[in-house]
Amino acid sequence: MRTDVRPVLSCALPRPRGPLSAAVVTLLRDGVPPSADVTGADPFGADLAVALHTCYELHYQGFRDVDPDWEWSPELLAFRRELERVFESALRAAVPAGDDVAAVFDELLVEPVPGAGVSHFLRDHGEWWQFREYVVHRSVYHHKEADPHALVIPRLSGRAKAALVAVEFDEFGGGHADRVHAQLYRDLMAATDLDSGYLSYFDRVPAPVIAVVNMMSLFGLHRRLRAAMVGHFAAAEITTAPSAARIVKAIERLGGGPDVTHFFAEHVEADAVHEQVLRNDVVGDLLDREPELAADVVFGVRATEFLEARFGEHVLTAWQEGRTSLSAS
Numbered sequence: 001m002r003t004d005v006r007p008v009l010s011c012a013l014p015r016p017r018g019p020l021s022a023a024v025v026t027l028l029r030d031g032v033p034p035s036a037d038v039t040g041a042d043p044f045g046a047d048l049a050v051a052l053h054t055c056y057e058l059h060y061q062g063f064r065d066v067d068p069d070w071e072w073s074p075e076l077l078a079f080r081r082e083l084e085r086v087f088e089s090a091l092r093a094a095v096p097a098g099d100d101v102a103a104v105f106d107e108l109l110v111e112p113v114p115g116a117g118v119s120h121f122l123r124d125h126g127e128w129w130q131f132r133e134y135v136v137h138r139s140v141y142h143h144k145e146a147d148p149h150a151l152v153i154p155r156l157s158g159r160a161k162a163a164l165v166a167v168e169f170d171e172f173g174g175g176h177a178d179r180v181h182a183q184l185y186r187d188l189m190a191a192t193d194l195d196s197g198y199l200s201y202f203d204r205v206p207a208p209v210i211a212v213v214n215m216m217s218l219f220g221l222h223r224r225l226r227a228a229m230v231g232h233f234a235a236a237e238i239t240t241a242p243s244a245a246r247i248v249k250a251i252e253r254l255g256g257g258p259d260v261t262h263f264f265a266e267h268v269e270a271d272a273v274h275e276q277v278l279r280n281d282v283v284g285d286l287l288d289r290e291p292e293l294a295a296d297v298v299f300g301v302r303a304t305e306f307l308e309a310r311f312g313e314h315v316l317t318a319w320q321e322g323r324t325s326l327s328a329s
């Protein structure tokens, strides 16, 4: 099912999920400066995830009825910085440090526990409602697919820049609005009878999914984290092609047609190419120029693995207990 390629890309402010997210929402809605204490906040909890995501969204499509000038408000940016410090230091503490880039990429190709991921579950046992939940979770990223990665373009040069832009050109439809991957995702949502509106399910999506998108924005918006961003991008491309292939199998087993498989089928082929370009041309060239950034590439890869594993655990635990993996709205 094709959806309008000129959708309205803005949404309402999110439902606060604790004092930090309430502080950001109140600031944007009423102009009241945030006084919530960030110290001691759960770095991977829903409250901090929603607070940070709301700050970041001002750099993407913004919110209906929120003045776009808030994007560069010193008050908002100072609060965001505190949230980012908590999130980034927890991410660094959660993953092993290292600088062997080739080894971490090779590890990604070997599955630690074969068959234990969400896409494996969907392929082998998933039901239609579970597949639709998966589509809802991922919509938080795919509605802005490849946008966070575009933020790194001005921070690269030479072959790394040229190659990353070549991948982004594909993600953004190669010059065709109807082939922009975010648009293919809206079409997928329409084909599965879901609301394809921009971030329409945000309030139902749990913290682990939001944290993945926040990581991308954090890496994209800070030049010092450019190597973490390309490490993350390469990791995502390496793991997407096999997981998209499993989702295609799940959809076919469940009787979904080509309008449902299209988005995933597109990623099976494209990402096998993107993986090589990211690994060899983007990461390779960046590290030829700035070898001291190897540890940050490793950090980007491992942070991605860590947050994706948390997402998988959240979803599979809920499904194995026979309940929804979405949050109550």
Ligand SMILES: [Fe+2]
Pocket: 145, 171, 181, 267
């Ligand atoms: Fe894509």
Ligand SMILES: [Fe+2]
Pocket: 171, 237, 270, 271, 274
């Ligand atoms: Fe891709």
